[in-house]
Amino acid sequence: MTEKKEIADQIGWNFDNSYSRLPESLFTKLNLTPVRSPKLIILNHPLAASLGLNGTALQGNDGVAELAGNQVPEGAMPLAQAYAGHQFGHFNMLGDGRALLLGEQINPLGERVDIQLKGSGRTPYSRGGDGRAALGPMLREYIISEAMHALGIATTRSLAVVSTGESIIRETEQPGAILTRVAASHLRVGTFQYVSAWGTSQDLRALADYTLERHYPEVANDENRYLSLLQEVIKRQAELIAKWQLVGFIHGVMNTDNMTLSGETIDYGPCAFMDTYNPETVFSSIDRQGRYAYANQPHIAAWNLARFAETLLPLLHDNREQAVTLAEDAISDFVKMFHHHWLAGMRAKLGIFNEEQEDESLIEELLSIMQKHRADYTNTFRALTLNKLEDTVLFSAAEFTQWYEQWQARLGRQQESQASSYQLMRSSNPAIIPRNHRVEEALEAAVEREDYRVMERLLEVLSNPYAYSTEQEIYSTLPEESTRPYRTFCGT
Structure with a gap:
């Protein structure tokens, strides 16, 4: 040997x-x-x-x-x-x-x-x-x-x-x-763009077949397997982006080379988690136009997927016009899929098990109040989950009191008990996220002083974000007020 x-x-x-x-x-x-x-x-x-x-x-x-x-x-x-x-x-x-x-x-x-x-x-x-x-x-x-x-x-x-x-x-x-x-x-939308621009039709087919075999073998024998590939990637990305939105994660650099075909998040360069709820939040120092702002992430995902669909056109149908129609129909499904996952996730964050037509307006009203009062995204849902309303800046706002009564009435119109609702909320609302100031604190200790204990403690509490343990409480506190906005850089 x-x-x-x-x-x-x-x-x-x-x-x-x-x-x-x-x-x-x-x-x-x-x-x-x-x-x-x-x-x-x-x-x-x-x-x-x-x-x-x-x-x-x-x-x-x-x-x-x-x-x-x-x-x-x-x-x-x-x-x-x-x-x-x-x-x-x-x-x-x-x-x-x-x-x-x-x-x-x-x-x-x-x-x-x-x-x-x-x-x-x-x-x-x-x-x-x-x-x-x-x-x-x-x-x-x-x-x-x-x-x-x-x-x-x-x-x-x-x-x-x-x-x-x-x-x-x-x-x-x-x-x-x-x-x-x-x-x-590490298969990306950009991998297909490269082959589409500089490869042969045989290269494109080989790459598509490989992607099917590796990630979507269940549809590899479909009548139009390449359309199925597009549809499956769209499904996974719709679920992924919804989960980003639900925890306030901002990727920061949603270029097509940073969208995987497996449906995994990749590239953690200028990413960060939102503190104060504001849909226009941008952290990346190079995103000066807000292209990849929090609210734009679903739109950019659909745009990226359209670029993927363009690379597949020669495989979707021999007739280009029909290929384009198939691709457009598939891409149009992304918005519905994303909205379904996001709405279901927001219901869970509010302890709602069933569906009512007014649920979305209830959710949007809460988000609007949060934005108006500059409430922390994660900690607002944490306070609702623990029923500690005094822990949120919304506590004394008249419109929040009115919203809270509507929410409680909504919970009362479902069969599940209030205890079940709060348990659903605990499993849907993280008690902690990797707060930007905590991450920076850990990195400074590691890089400047070769002290890795701060990072190790942070990793420990982040390993079970739904625990709601006493050890996590200090990590849920907000950073001190600053006149300078938090900025991230493409260091990775």
């Missing part, structure tokens, strides 16, 4: 590389670029175990070397994926500029997931960049992606962050790091 095979057996790697069997124009095979002095910062032990990996072995020298890109795991085949994308509405050739797909881990349940190193060095798609990543943004992705998973929202996940012992230059000199990202796949 070779030394690499022994290490793989100890760690638990079980790689396959199906993506590498696609047309070669879709990727570039590369050697890893070693770093000077890798050090494990954090390892996601529960995720490692679910992948069939030995966490103890991953913390050893060989494991850290593999997580840093200093050593190729047995069975891995490092490659950078090519893709394109509309970035803030402008179409560009892109690709993995600072990431390498090691391969696909087959977990103990037989499921296939991508293992990707992010910040692993230059590739042919780096577009002049250094291919590296800073420690702060990698830890941010770790925190937010794991918080999203705990909230029950489909997401890529973070297995580990390793510091590189090297500095990188952004606005300032910063410590370098590599994140190990786990994803159902």
Whole structure:
């Protein structure tokens, strides 16, 4: 048995590389670029175990070397994926500029997931960049992606962050790091846009067939399998975006290259969670026009899906006119699907089990009052869930008192008990979210002082956001008032 095979057996790697069997124009095979002095910062032990990996072995020298890109795991085949994308509405050739797909881990349940190193060095798609990543943004992705998973929202996940012992230059000199990202796949709308723009019809069909086999095998034998593919992606994105809206998550950079075909949230660059309820909220420093504001996310999702549908037109029907009609009909369903998921989710947040025609106006009225009084989004629903109205700024507002009476009357018109309603609310309204000031506090301690305890405590309370535990209460407090709006940056 070779030394690499022994290490793989100890760690638990079980790689396959199906993506590498696609047309070669879709990727570039590369050697890893070693770093000077890798050090494990954090390892996601529960995720490692679910992948069939030995966490103890991953913390050893060989494991850290593999997580840093200093050593190729047995069975891995490092490659950078090519893709394109509309970035803030402008179409560009892109690709993995600072990431390498090691391969696909087959977990103990037989499921296939991508293992990707992010910040692993230059590739042919780096577009002049250094291919590296800073420690702060990698830890941010770790925190937010794991918080999203705990909230029950489909997401890529973070297995580990390793510091590189090297500095990188952004606005300032910063410590370098590599994140190990786990994803159902890294297939994106932008992947199809790349093939549509620069590939052949055979490449397009091969990519579509691969996507069906990997994510939607249940519709792979449908009469029009490519229309079914479009419809299934639309379904998953409608559910995903609704869940974002329900917890006040703002992605910040909804370019087409950041929309997965699996329905997972990907890329946690300028993302953040909304404090004060305002549909126009934007955090990203580069989103000066508010294209990706909270209220716009459903519209942008539909726009992105239309771009995906355009790439599939040659597969939908031989007659382009009929293909366009099929695509337009499918896209039009997104709005109805999103609205269905959002309305059902809002009913649950208010403890409503059945449906009445006036429910939507009841919900919209609450949101309007929240916006008028600059109420915190998460904590308003938290106060309603705990029946601690004095905990919200709405408590003394006359219109809120009137709304509260209407809401209580609405709850009284359903068979379920009030206790059942409050239990539904507890399971639908997180007690905590990764508050922006708490995330920044954790990142500052980690990056500036190499103190990871603040981050570890934050991750612990975020791991069960619906617990309503006493330990979580301090993490639900709002930041101090500031005259400067909170801004995020595309550091990841």
